[in-house]
Amino acid sequence: GGSVFKNGVYTTVTQSLKENGIKFHLVSGVRANPEFGKVCQAITEAKEHGCNGVLAVGGGSVLDSCKAVAAGMCLDKAEDVWQCYEFKHIVTEALPLFCVLTISATGSEVNGGTVLQRDDLRKKFSFKSPHLYPVCSCLDPEVQAGLPWYQTTNGLVDAITHTMEFLMTCSDPKEYEAGVNMGVGIIRTVLTCGDTLQRDEKDYAARANFMWAASCALSGIAAIRTGGLGDWAVHSLEHTLSAVHPTVSHGAGLGVLMPSYIQHHAQKGDRTALWERLAKDLFGGETWQDLVAGLKDMLKRWGHPTTLSALLDREIVEADIAQLTETFMMRPFSGYREDKVLPKDEAEAIYRLCCKE
Amino acid sequence: GGSVFKNGVYTTVTQSLKENGIKFHLVSGVRANPEFGKVCQAITEAKEHGCNGVLAVGGGSVLDSCKAVAAGMCLDKAEDVWQCYEFKHIVTEALPLFCVLTISATGSEVNGGTVLQRDDLRKKFSFKSPHLYPVCSCLDPEVQAGLPWYQTTNGLVDAITHTMEFLMTCSDPKEYEAGVNMGVGIIRTVLTCGDTLQRDEKDYAARANFMWAASCALSGIAAIRTGGLGDWAVHSLEHTLSAVHPTVSHGAGLGVLMPSYIQHHAQKGDRTALWERLAKDLFGGETWQDLVAGLKDMLKRWGHPTTLSALLDREIVEADIAQLTETFMMRPFSGYREDKVLPKDEAEAIYRLCCKE
Numbered sequence: 001g002g003s004v005f006k007n008g009v010y011t012t013v014t015q016s017l018k019e020n021g022i023k024f025h026l027v028s029g030v031r032a033n034p035e036f037g038k039v040c041q042a043i044t045e046a047k048e049h050g051c052n053g054v055l056a057v058g059g060g061s062v063l064d065s066c067k068a069v070a071a072g073m074c075l076d077k078a079e080d081v082w083q084c085y086e087f088k089h090i091v092t093e094a095l096p097l098f099c100v101l102t103i104s105a106t107g108s109e110v111n112g113g114t115v116l117q118r119d120d121l122r123k124k125f126s127f128k129s130p131h132l133y134p135v136c137s138c139l140d141p142e143v144q145a146g147l148p149w150y151q152t153t154n155g156l157v158d159a160i161t162h163t164m165e166f167l168m169t170c171s172d173p174k175e176y177e178a179g180v181n182m183g184v185g186i187i188r189t190v191l192t193c194g195d196t197l198q199r200d201e202k203d204y205a206a207r208a209n210f211m212w213a214a215s216c217a218l219s220g221i222a223a224i225r226t227g228g229l230g231d232w233a234v235h236s237l238e239h240t241l242s243a244v245h246p247t248v249s250h251g252a253g254l255g256v257l258m259p260s261y262i263q264h265h266a267q268k269g270d271r272t273a274l275w276e277r278l279a280k281d282l283f284g285g286e287t288w289q290d291l292v293a294g295l296k297d298m299l300k301r302w303g304h305p306t307t308l309s310a311l312l313d314r315e316i317v318e319a320d321i322a323q324l325t326e327t328f329m330m331r332p333f334s335g336y337r338e339d340k341v342l343p344k345d346e347a348e349a350i351y352r353l354c355c356k357e
Numbered sequence: 358g359g360s361v362f363k364n365g366v367y368t369t370v371t372q373s374l375k376e377n378g379i380k381f382h383l384v385s386g387v388r389a390n391p392e393f394g395k396v397c398q399a400i401t402e403a404k405e406h407g408c409n410g411v412l413a414v415g416g417g418s419v420l421d422s423c424k425a426v427a428a429g430m431c432l433d434k435a436e437d438v439w440q441c442y443e444f445k446h447i448v449t450e451a452l453p454l455f456c457v458l459t460i461s462a463t464g465s466e467v468n469g470g471t472v473l474q475r476d477d478l479r480k481k482f483s484f485k486s487p488h489l490y491p492v493c494s495c496l497d498p499e500v501q502a503g504l505p506w507y508q509t510t511n512g513l514v515d516a517i518t519h520t521m522e523f524l525m526t527c528s529d530p531k532e533y534e535a536g537v538n539m540g541v542g543i544i545r546t547v548l549t550c551g552d553t554l555q556r557d558e559k560d561y562a563a564r565a566n567f568m569w570a571a572s573c574a575l576s577g578i579a580a581i582r583t584g585g586l587g588d589w590a591v592h593s594l595e596h597t598l599s600a601v602h603p604t605v606s607h608g609a610g611l612g613v614l615m616p617s618y619i620q621h622h623a624q625k626g627d628r629t630a631l632w633e634r635l636a637k638d639l640f641g642g643e644t645w646q647d648l649v650a651g652l653k654d655m656l657k658r659w660g661h662p663t664t665l666s667a668l669l670d671r672e673i674v675e676a677d678i679a680q681l682t683e684t685f686m687m688r689p690f691s692g693y694r695e696d697k698v699l700p701k702d703e704a705e706a707i708y709r710l711c712c713k714e
Contacts, residue, residue, distance in 0.1 A: 020559055072554070147497040174562055175562045176562075177546045177549055177562070177563070177566035178546045178567075178569045179566075181541075181542035181545045181549075182543070182546075182571075182573070183542075184538075185535075185538035185540075185541060185542035186538070186539070186544060188538045189535045189539075193534055205533075205534070206534070208582070209582070213534075213538075214533070216539070216578075221573075224569055225565070263626075341482075355599045
């Protein structure tokens, strides 16, 4: 948090607003895994100031929060916006949303999705609305050159996982040739640019290409054949993880969960052709084991945790697995795939796999 | 031409129009390399009938013609629409355009580009306008299952060339990682689906994936880093070829020209890194020769001509090369790349290379 004050973006944006005679009221201090309380505060203050638009300046958490504010401004009470995340209220209007992106990861700058957390309920839920697409998003790769490496890797892993979530809806890659090839193109871009940025964080081309790949990853371009539907089970498992442990960043949680998710299903013979195709196209391998090994190699190379224990920096005990599994089952849904809602024993097995190297 | 009457599409479309109380006036008989005269006839008839929209039912030539009609309906005289193709008039309004696509190739269903031919002037010129985007395009892969194989290959080669035109603006693929990877994904899709369709023209998944890849090929998705600009020199050379020889189909001409275009520049050391990257990613090769050989293998495998002589079914003499080169020089531009307009001697050299196996 607070990076926009250090990297000059805040000054650039506010000067531009002033020069154009646009009044604004600042709300700052959005944390990773953005919290409901901050959103309620922002809605209340925005109503007091009679705001008629929302400008998000930051990364995924800021955008997620601003989408909640844009929707919440059209509701009677600030707290009512949580009903959208519980799927008990459908957004029919929102204030116009504008975006200046400072970290590439969530792809929230090119879609109408938002995630919000309630620490008090241990819930991290999401929803999408066509009313929450940014009117305009400004992306400047140079702004991201000063990001700490762990934040860059979180973004890299998030973009790869978004692309994988769309690909994972498909068991036969031949049915889905265009989507698989474009998805592979996006992931390859992230892998190449990630390795370049690890060597030189200021490489403009790598920042710019990763920035665009991260937007594409969640724009749905690789998901046309599925009508835009993704699997989202890895995201659901991660949102639970962050809900229980709010200090776990989204990208770090995804990195630990994705290889385990693949391993769990591959061992049952589920989507074998897809794992083999991705092993070949991404890592020059042949088997699902090559895909899992390729992803874990990537995480280790980038200094990312590969186990729950490394993620939480302590031993994981049975009670941790039980708590995660039970919290996961509190979700109103565990993915968007109509044909496959992850059952309790599978969620438990996947969390358990995350304990192993 | 006339396929919409055989494959049932005409009946389906006209029944739908009648059921919804939409009056229509039919203009049929659009040929490949669509001619200006037919467009003038259509505009005149559409004005007589007071048409307020244009419905294109067919492939690229029909769409190109219908875009000309949509623009021409807002001009005083039907013939004035040619001024747009000479870059002497800029379109500021057009009738709304709707599309039912019956062959995937030109990508005209997802952009505002149009090409038109004047046999009398030996000119085949194109222009783009945001006013000429279809309001809505309907694509059904099953309609294409009955296409003659040579028409399918024309479409395959056109889609590959469109993607290549965007990639060919770039000399250093590292500057352009996301675009190259997504472009490669599109071309790989076309290669795989083409081989499948050669074995089984009714393979639904291959038709559907090729259909979507062909739309993506000219949607600009792989050209974001170039601001949507492409090279378009291969297209310019082909439009000249079709202008001089109106029986040459666009896709067949592109197939002959593209390998020669690459060879001409590669021999001079122009864009070496790009050719080597594409040789590796598309055909598992290493050198520009591998890229050219891979493309020619593809053409031979699909039964496509690889020389001007095979294309025109006669010996090519010096007078042919001279005529093509001179006609090429009559173009108002020979590509959209501001930094590189193909000079006369280069055009001549490329046409000459097209004579060799």
